[in-house]
Every structure is written in structure tokens, then in C-alpha cells.
Amino acid sequence: MKIGLLGHGVVGGGVRAIIDEGATWEVRELEIAKILVKDESEMVDPRTTLHAEDILNDPSIEVVAECMGGLEPAHTLLKKALQKGKHVVTSNKKMLATYCEDLFETARENGVTVHYEASCGGGIPWMASLDRTRRVDDIDSFRGIFNGTTNYILSRMYSEGTDFEEMLKEAQELGYAERDPSDDIDGHDVRYKVSLSCVKAFDTLQNIQDIVTYGIRNIRKEDLDWAKANGYACKLIGTGAYRGDFISACVIPMFLKKDDVFANIPLNFNAIESRSKTLGPATFVGQGAGSLPTAHAVVQNLIDIWKNQDPEINDKSIRPIDNTLHTGVFYIRTKKIALFADIMDRRISEDAFLTRKISLVQADMAVKSAVDDTLFIAEVAE
Amino acid sequence: MKIGLLGHGVVGGGVRAIIDEGATWEVRELEIAKILVKDESEMVDPRTTLHAEDILNDPSIEVVAECMGGLEPAHTLLKKALQKGKHVVTSNKKMLATYCEDLFETARENGVTVHYEASCGGGIPWMASLDRTRRVDDIDSFRGIFNGTTNYILSRMYSEGTDFEEMLKEAQELGYAERDPSDDIDGHDVRYKVSLSCVKAFDTLQNIQDIVTYGIRNIRKEDLDWAKANGYACKLIGTGAYRGDFISACVIPMFLKKDDVFANIPLNFNAIESRSKTLGPATFVGQGAGSLPTAHAVVQNLIDIWKNQDPEINDKSIRPIDNTLHTGVFYIRTKKIALFADIMDRRISEDAFLTRKISLVQADMAVKSAVDDTLFIAEVAE
Numbered sequence: 102m103k104i105g106l107l108g109h110g111v112v113g114g115g116v117r118a119i120i121d122e123g124a125t126w127e128v129r130e131l132e133i134a135k136i137l138v139k140d141e142s143e144m145v146d147p148r149t150t151l152h153a154e155d156i157l158n159d160p161s162i163e164v165v166a167e168c169m170g171g172l173e174p175a176h177t178l179l180k181k182a183l184q185k186g187k188h189v190v191t192s193n194k195k196m197l198a199t200y201c202e203d204l205f206e207t208a209r210e211n212g213v214t215v216h217y218e219a220s221c222g223g224g225i226p227w228m229a230s231l232d233r234t235r236r237v238d239d240i241d242s243f244r245g246i247f248n249g250t251t252n253y254i255l256s257r258m259y260s261e262g263t264d265f266e267e268m269l270k271e272a273q274e275l276g277y278a279e280r281d282p283s284d285d286i287d288g289h290d291v292r293y294k295v296s297l298s299c300v301k302a303f304d305t306l307q308n309i310q311d312i313v314t315y316g317i318r319n320i321r322k323e324d325l326d327w328a329k330a331n332g333y334a335c336k337l338i339g340t341g342a343y344r345g346d347f348i349s350a351c352v353i354p355m356f357l358k359k360d361d362v363f364a365n366i367p368l369n370f371n372a373i374e375s376r377s378k379t380l381g382p383a384t385f386v387g388q389g390a391g392s393l394p395t396a397h398a399v400v401q402n403l404i405d406i407w408k409n410q411d412p413e414i415n416d417k418s419i420r421p422i423d424n425t426l427h428t429g430v431f432y433i434r435t436k437k438i439a440l441f442a443d444i445m446d447r448r449i450s451e452d453a454f455l456t457r458k459i460s461l462v463q464a465d466m467a468v469k470s471a472v473d474d475t476l477f478i479a480e481v482a483e
Numbered sequence: 484m485k486i487g488l489l490g491h492g493v494v495g496g497g498v499r500a501i502i503d504e505g506a507t508w509e510v511r512e513l514e515i516a517k518i519l520v521k522d523e524s525e526m527v528d529p530r531t532t533l534h535a536e537d538i539l540n541d542p543s544i545e546v547v548a549e550c551m552g553g554l555e556p557a558h559t560l561l562k563k564a565l566q567k568g569k570h571v572v573t574s575n576k577k578m579l580a581t582y583c584e585d586l587f588e589t590a591r592e593n594g595v596t597v598h599y600e601a602s603c604g605g606g607i608p609w610m611a612s613l614d615r616t617r618r619v620d621d622i623d624s625f626r627g628i629f630n631g632t633t634n635y636i637l638s639r640m641y642s643e644g645t646d647f648e649e650m651l652k653e654a655q656e657l658g659y660a661e662r663d664p665s666d667d668i669d670g671h672d673v674r675y676k677v678s679l680s681c682v683k684a685f686d687t688l689q690n691i692q693d694i695v696t697y698g699i700r701n702i703r704k705e706d707l708d709w710a711k712a713n714g715y716a717c718k719l720i721g722t723g724a725y726r727g728d729f730i731s732a733c734v735i736p737m738f739l740k741k742d743d744v745f746a747n748i749p750l751n752f753n754a755i756e757s758r759s760k761t762l763g764p765a766t767f768v769g770q771g772a773g774s775l776p777t778a779h780a781v782v783q784n785l786i787d788i789w790k791n792q793d794p795e796i797n798d799k800s801i802r803p804i805d806n807t808l809h810t811g812v813f814y815i816r817t818k819k820i821a822l823f824a825d826i827m828d829r830r831i832s833e834d835a836f837l838t839r840k841i842s843l844v845q846a847d848m849a850v851k852s853a854v855d856d857t858l859f860i861a862e863v864a865e
Binding site: 361362379382 | 506507510606607611612616617619620621752760762763764765767769775776778779782783
């Protein structure tokens with residue numbers, strides 16, 4: 102099966118290497134026919150080209166694998182590939198979560214499929230496991246530590262009592278965090294992954310703006326001190342759940358009980374869990390990034406297409422997210438504590454309190470209307 | 484696809500319930516045609532029978548699913564089913580590990596397959612993940628907390644400083660441990676699972692007696708005190724590895740570093756991890772037992788057969804296990820400490836010491852020749 106590869110960086114280079122090496126008979130059925138690169142300095146392989154048309158207009162290429170990153174030109178190139186009747190595999194979570202309605206619709210119209218195992222959790226076989234579980238069960242809910250950078254920061258802050266800025270700096274020095282860390286620490290990266298997990302788990306598309314998202318930018322040592330003193334660990338969690346006819350989905354720091362498997366996921370590891378009626382909780386743990394694990398996930402999707410196995414059903418529709426049925430107790434620290442009297446249950450300190458059991462929508466509205474850019478919110482596990 | 488179900492207890496009843504309910508279109512392709520039960524009191528369903536021949540001689544039944552437990556008559560019935568050209572699914576780890584050469588050979592001769600997802604880790608999709616990973620990578624090694632009972636006992640002893648007998652009694656009262664706990668605490672249950680994991684990971688059969696096996700029967704509070712004081716947790720670990728042309732495989736308590744994911748698997752949870760070249764470590768965590776999760780795994784195998792997907796390759800051969808390449812440092816507590824001068828590196832207390840870095844074979848020979856039925860051995864993670 103001939104493949105056109107878009108991008109030859111960390112992930113794309115790994116895909117090319119795994120397929121060229123051909124360690125198994127399944128991988129030897131795959132062939133990288135052409136590779137789109139950015140400039141002449143990358144033209145180290147006779148298959149490289151600077152012109153996407155060389156791939157899009159080649160009828161012998163059945164599948165396009167995109168590992169470029171960024172919104173454009175990735176989105177436009179994949180749309181054109183789908184229109185030309187080519188299947189698509191992507192590791193680009195931000196692009197796919199942003200343009201999911203457009204790309205799934207185009208795939209459906211052209212009788213081809215979009216695969217995105219590598220978009221969540223690196224090599225963790227999360228999407229494949231959801232597909233497999235759904236052969237027997239509906240998925241009731243999922244939750245995940247989807248971001249290794251923030252887990253590294255939270256784990257180290259928790260175990261060593263250090264402060265946020267110090268750990269962020271260290272994560273940047275280790276190469277875990279980008280120089281502009283906003284995608285990680287403000288929760289955007291997790292939001293994309295939650296959105297794509299909802300697509301796979303529930304067959305629904307959503308506007309990513311509807312996924313309530315809080316990150317860890319404002320967390321302080323004092324927040325973790327309270328958590329620890331009360332028997333909790335702190336993790337940044339992305340969740341989705343099917344509640345009645347509605348999907349709830351959010352990204353929020355959570356204070357988790359210490360005997361929760363998720364409370365004990367160390368350093369930069371990821372963990373993702375689905376829950377369903379007969380299987381119950383099923384949890385997957387791994388390093389959520391890295392060239393070869395992510396490339397492995399892309400190659401697995403290519404084999405899925407070659408085997409025509411569990412083809413992605415493209416008949417999905419946008420469904421609004423409703424977080425009113427997501428209820429819980431929230432820890433909030435804010436310099437405007439007087440504004441929160443309505444939802445307050447118990448004051449913890451001069452500027453922190455626990456809410457009554459309220460919906461995430463109520464909590465979110467109260468926080469948004471307070472307009473406090475130092476505010477930290479976490480959900481407290483029951 | 485018509486299925487003959489052998490056994491209608493905890494797991495068999497779950498399989499029948501999931502298939503009768505038919506929650507997905509895949510499950511609705513399956514049909515329980517007949518159910519073998521033990522006596523008339525179990526004949527509550529028109530499909531039940533007391534005669535295995537009703538299933539074995541029914542040519543419309545393509546698959547036999549065995550959930551009886553025990554060595555016989557399970558082994559003989561499955562062998563007959565294979566000889567009649569029926570595929571086989573089993574949740575019976577002890578029987579399959581004991582008769583693997585006979586049953587895989589019979590399957591190969593008759594052009595049918597043996598499936599055993601439910602034999603390890605309850606609902607954890609361990610075998611399916613090995614199959615999927617092997618499409619791209621060879622498996623280098625695996626390790627697992629394969630037994631929930633012993634993990635419960637070790638976790639509670641560790642966190643509360645209690646002694647073994649007390650925790651075993653509690654596990655028995657909670658229904659986690661059998662009245663005769665030998666299969667769990669002496670490591671036999673893990674040994675069966677290691678053997679079957681080797682079949683799936685490495686395509687090799689082994690004599691289970693060759694898998695060096697130590698349990699936790701002799702562990703004492705003082706052993707865990709030393710582990711804790713030196714930064715380790717203790718878990719009962721089953722491992723298998725491909726080393727050159729040889730397979731090493733063993734079951735042994737391990738002192739694991741605290742930031743190891745496995746060190747933090749709480750209570751009665753199971754965890755299993757594979758390592759391979761491009762995927763790296765991939766870890767699965769779940770409750771390793773229970774009626775519905777185990778039944779879910781059986782139903783998944785039935786769907787695999789119906790889809791003729793990743794058929795189990797039966798061309799496997801017995802390969803001797805060689806643990807000489809498995810080297811490590813071992814913690815040994817024994818009342819015959821004078822006998823161990825050859826392998827001792829550092830004395831810890833009057834009756835406990837750490838070995839030099841030696842092979843598991845050396846450690847095992849020294850322990851066996853000392854003949855001390857109070858001896859406790861654990862491998863210390865490097």
C-alpha cells in the first residue's frame with residue numbers, strides 16, 4: 102500500500118524509519134512512496150518533494166499520513182487528499198480537533214476515513230482500545246492525565262514542595278515543556294485530546310470552545326499543601342461522559358484520593374481510562390510522547406487501513422456539550438473571595454474555600470464573572 | 484455464529500448474559516446455542532444440557548467457550564472440540580498453561596484456533612494489545628502484577644505496617660483470597676499467566692515447571708520495613724523476556740523504586756506492561772478479576788473469531804526457559820544465612836542480606852539447596 106508522508110520531522114522521520122526497516126510482515130506491506138518536506142535542506146531521500154501536488158495527484162498513493170503539525174497547510178492538504186479519495190492518518194491533534202467537522206464530513210462524502218490514534222497519548226493504544234471495547238459495550242465515560250508536561254510539574258511540586266515557576270523552568274530545561282508553555286499549562290493540549298476522545302468514544306463532534314478548560318498556570322504551593330494535608334494528590338484531568346442524551350466534557354485540575362490509580366501516575370507519564378458497563382474501568386499508562394511511540398501509532402493506523410479493519414465510521418455530527426450534569430465540590434482560591442458567597446460551603450483560608458456540591462456550569466460561571474487572573478480552581482474527588 | 488458454552492458459573496453466566504443482551508451489532512452476531520451445566524439444579528435455561536456430546540456433536544456449533552475451571556474435564560472437552568474442527572475460547576489459565584502443547588498442537592492439526600484473552604488480567608485487553616503491538620514490533624519483554632490478592636496483601640502490609648497473616652485473613656474475609664490461598668500466595672496463579680503471556684508474546688510454549696517461582700507466603704513486616712527505609716515498594720512480579728535466542732521467565736517478589744508506575748499500583752489492581760522497540764513501555768491497569776470483565780474478554784475473543792481477525796497462529800513449539808541471562812541483586816532472609824557466603828554482598832541484619840549481582844539461576848540454586856521453609860527472597864530493582 103503506497104503512502105504519501107506529509108512532514109519528515111520527529112514523528113514523520115520515525116514513521117519513515119519504521120516502514121523502511123519493515124520488521125514485520127504487516128509493516129512490509131506498507132511503502133512510503135513520497136515525502137513532502139519544507140525546504141531543500143530536508144531533501145536527503147530520493148522520495149522527498151517540495152510540492153504537495155506530487156502526492157495529491159499521484160493516483161497510486163492510497164493513504165496520506167500527516168505529521169507536519171500546525172493548523173495550515175496541514176488542514177487544507179488533508180482536505181484535498183480526502184477529496185481525491187485518499188484515506189488520511191494524522192498525529193495532529195490541534196488541527197483535527199479544530200477542523201473535525203470539516204474533515205469528517207469531507208471523508209464521509211468521499212467514502213474514505215480519518216484515523217488519529219497518534220493524536221492522544223503517544224504510543225498508548227487508546228483509540229484502538231476504545232474501538233475494541235465498543236464492539237461489546239457503549240463507553241460511559243473516560244478520564245485522562247493527557248499531558249506529560251503538566252504531570253511532571255505537578256508530581257515534582259507535590260513530592261518536593263517546590264513552587265510552580267521553578268518546576269516549569271526545570272521542565273523547559275529538560276525539553277518537556279515548550280518555550281511558550283501555554284498549550285500545556287493552560288490545558289489547551291488536553292482540550293484537543295478530550296475532544297478527539299469524545300469523537301472516538303461517543304461518535305460525536307464538538308466545538309472545542311464548549312469544553313470548559315482550566316489549567317495549572319495559577320497553582321501555588323499552598324494549594325498542594327492543602328491537598329496533601331487532606332489526603333489528596335493533584336492531577337490535571339481531561340474527562341468526557343455520556344450523561345443521558347448529553348455529553349459533558351472538561352479539563353480541570355483534580356484533587357484525587359491517594360488510593361486512586363491516577364493519583365499515583367509519576368513524572369511525565371500519561372494515563373487514560375475508559376469506563377463501560379461490562380468491562381468496567383480499563384486504564385492505560387505510558388509515556389505520552391516521543392518520536393518512535395507516536396510514529397508506532399501512525400504505523401498501526403496505516404496497518405488498520407491496509408487490513409480494512411474497524412474502519413472509522415465517519416457519520417458523526419456536532420453535539421453541544423452540556424456540563425450541567427457534571428456536579429462536584431470545587432476548591433477555589435481567589436483574591437475576590439467575597440464574590441463567591443453563593444456557592445461557598447466552607448472557608449479554608451483567607452483566600453480559599455470549598456464550594457457546595459454544584460454543577461461545573463455554576464462553578465465556571467462564578468469563576469468567569471469574578472475576573473481574577475490569579476484564581477486557581479480544582480475539583481475535589483468525592 | 485453458534486457457540487457452545489461449557490460452564491454457567493460466575494464467568495460463564497456473564498458470557499451468556501452479555502450475548503443474550505446483545506448491546507452492539509457485533510455481539511448480536513453471536514448466539515449461545517447450548518450450555519453445558521453440572522447438574523439438574525443448574526438447568527434453568529432451555530439451552531442447558533448435562534451432556535457434553537450435545538455440544539461436541541452439533542455441527543452447527545462453530546466455537547466452544549470454556550468457563551468451567553479445573554484441569555478435567557475441561558482439557559478433554561476442549562481437545563475433543565478442536566478435533567471436531569471447532570474453535571476454542573477459554574478463561575482457564577491453569578488448564579491451558581498445563582496442556583498448552585497438547586491443545587495448540589491439536590488446534591494446528593485441525594486448522595482451528597485457541598483464544599485465551601480472559602486467562603490473564605480479567606478484562607485488561609492484554610493479549611489483544613500484544614497481538615496489536617506485534618504487527619509492528621517484536622516484544623522484548625513483559626512484566627506484570629498479575630494477581631490481585633497478593634497485591635492487596637502487599638499494598639496493605641506496606642501502607643499500614645501490618646503482618647502477613649492478618650492481611651491474608653482480611654483478604655479471605657473480603658472474598659479476594661480463596662480458603663486455600665496457595666495458588667495465589669505461592670505464585671502458581673502468576674506462573675500460569677506468565678506462561679500464557681510468553682505464548683502470546685514470543686510464540687513459544689514452555690513447561691510451567693521451568694518458570695522459577697517464588698511467592699509471598701514467607702514475607703514479614705521486617706522485610707517491608709527494610710524495603711520502605713531504602714526507598715522501595717514491594718510487588719509480586721511475573722516477567723518474561725526474550726534474551727538472545729532464549730526466553731527467561733520467572734515469578735518473584737520485587738523491591739521496586741518508588742517512582743516506578745508498578746510501585747504505585749494500589750490494592751487489588753493488576754498491571755501488565757510490554758516493552759518493544761518502537762512502542763517502548765506500554766502499561767495496562769485494571770481490576771484483574773470479576774464476572775463481567777472476564778466475560779467481556781471471552782466475548783471479545785468470540786468476536787475475533789467471528790471476524791476472523793488476527794487469527795491465533797498455532798505453529799508454536801516448546802522452548803526451554805533459561806534464566807542465566809536474568810541477572811540482579813536479591814534480598815534474602817533465611818535462618819541458614821551461613822550457607823550463602825558465596826553470593827553475599829552485604830549483610831543487612833542477623834538473618835538477611837543482599838547478594839552480589841548474580842543470575843536468577845544462581846540465586847535459585849542457592850535457595851533450593853539451603854532447604855529453609857521460612858526463607859524469603861525478593862529481587863531488588865537496580
